[in-house]
Amino acid sequence: MSTITMKGVGVVPSKKELCVVSHPEPKITAPNEVRVRTIEVGICGTDREICTFAYGHGPTGCDYLVLGHECLGEVAEVGPGVTKFKVGDLVVPSVRRPCTDPNCKPCREGRQDFCFTWTFKERGINQLHGYMTEQWVEEETYLTPVPKDLRDLAVMAEPLTIAEKGLAQAWIVQKRVPGWEHDNLDGKGRGFGRNAVVLGAGPIGLLGAMKLLIEGFKVFIYSRSPKPNFKADIAEQIGVEYISSKEVTVDELAKKIGNIDLVYEAVGEGDVSFELARVLGINGVFIFTGIPAEKPQIPVFADTIIRNITLKNHALIGTVNASPQAFLDAIHDLGEFKKRWPKAISSLITGRHTIESHRELLTGKAEGIKNVIQF
Ligand SMILES: NC(=O)c1ccc[n+]([C@@H]2O[C@H](COP(=O)([O-])OP(=O)(O)OC[C@H]3O[C@@H](n4cnc5c(N)ncnc54)[C@H](OP(=O)(O)O)[C@@H]3O)[C@@H](O)[C@H]2O)c1
Ligand SMILES: [Zn+2]
Ligand SMILES: [Zn+2]
Structure with a gap:
């Protein structure tokens, strides 16, 4: 046969x-x-x-x-x-x-x-x-x-699961800090009152930013290309301030934002990631998604970073692949994104x-x- x-x-x-x-x-x-x-x-x-x-x-x-x-x-x-x-x-x-x-x-x-x-x-x-x-x-x-009405978006479910798993872990880890999680009795989201920086404005970063927004965080995107650009336009459509790393240093970023409670790294570049880890705020959590290719060794402010991890109670976590629940959450959240930002989500x-x-x-x-x- x-x-x-x-x-x-x-x-x-x-x-x-x-x-x-x-x-x-x-x-x-x-x-x-x-x-x-x-x-x-x-x-x-x-x-x-x-x-x-x-x-x-x-x-x-x-x-x-x-x-x-x-x-x-x-x-x-x-x-x-x-x-x-x-x-x-x-x-x-x-x-x-x-x-x-x-x-x-x-x-x-x-x-x-x-x-x-x-x-x-x-x-x-x-x-x-x-x-x-x-x-x-x-x-x-x-x-x-x-659901049938997500036919146009559901191909993005898998990359969104990275954020779903990352955030699910962050909530578990941050239970260690009394009051880190907003009680959400007012429906503003568990992340209300907390500042999140998304590093990178590719699909992983933009989907991560949307997830953080629906969880109530105040979100900033810190990425390479200066404005105006297409990715910055999408950031602005969802109500997120886009800041270029070519125009604003990491220290200036931290000064502008105040306590950086969460970083969602979506660049896969060691230098800028560890620069941002250096300014992570008190009791902050840093979620790595990047899978960078091997490159030569780079200098980082290792002592400052270690001191901050210890003294400021930092948690650094990675997110890869995902659970069945993360897939269910991703499908659910794509529906939320579509309700809130139909143009922005489809333009990804x-x-x-x-x-x-x-x-x-x-x-x-x-x-x-x-x-x-x-x-
Ligand atoms: N954990 C997982 O399971 C998983 C799954 C998929 C992907 N990933 C990883 O996630 C990362 C992001 O993926 P992606 O598809 O969104 O990548 P991408 O499309 O390449 O986007 C990367 C973004 O980061 C910005 N960027 C790059 N270098 C930078 C620097 N030095 N400073 C500031 N911003 C910088 C880029 O800026 P421009 O706009 O100027 O180019 C771009 O906006 C990658 O490392 C990828 O390997 C992980
Ligand atoms: Zn992929
Ligand atoms: Zn096994």
């Missing part, structure tokens, strides 16, 4: 090649699986890095890896044991799959984002094919339902492209904010 194949965007690491691969059409092989037709897939820095062959491997025995981990799809078929989905439903899949170690409690409890063994697999990144192809099959447990998607544009999008100059490939 001949295998039906589909087009996919993939890399062949052994040949350092990016190409359109001929990928077998997937079939449901277990009762709890769902076959999904891809609607669109977002492109991010991780995909672009895989295209530099820094990392990224296909499944054992397969010489290519289908890319793509930020996806919106439509259910095309459900296995007989599927209970949560039906044909026609919109879904967003998660990325990481658990390790097999019976003693890895996070993985055994569906929290592979905290895997202890680091032998997890990730769709479109490491040992599992991604979603940049016409159809894929997945267990229903790794899918989050999407700066381009919808066909598969033919993959090379330019993945290896060319990164233009716009979030580019997606439609299938």
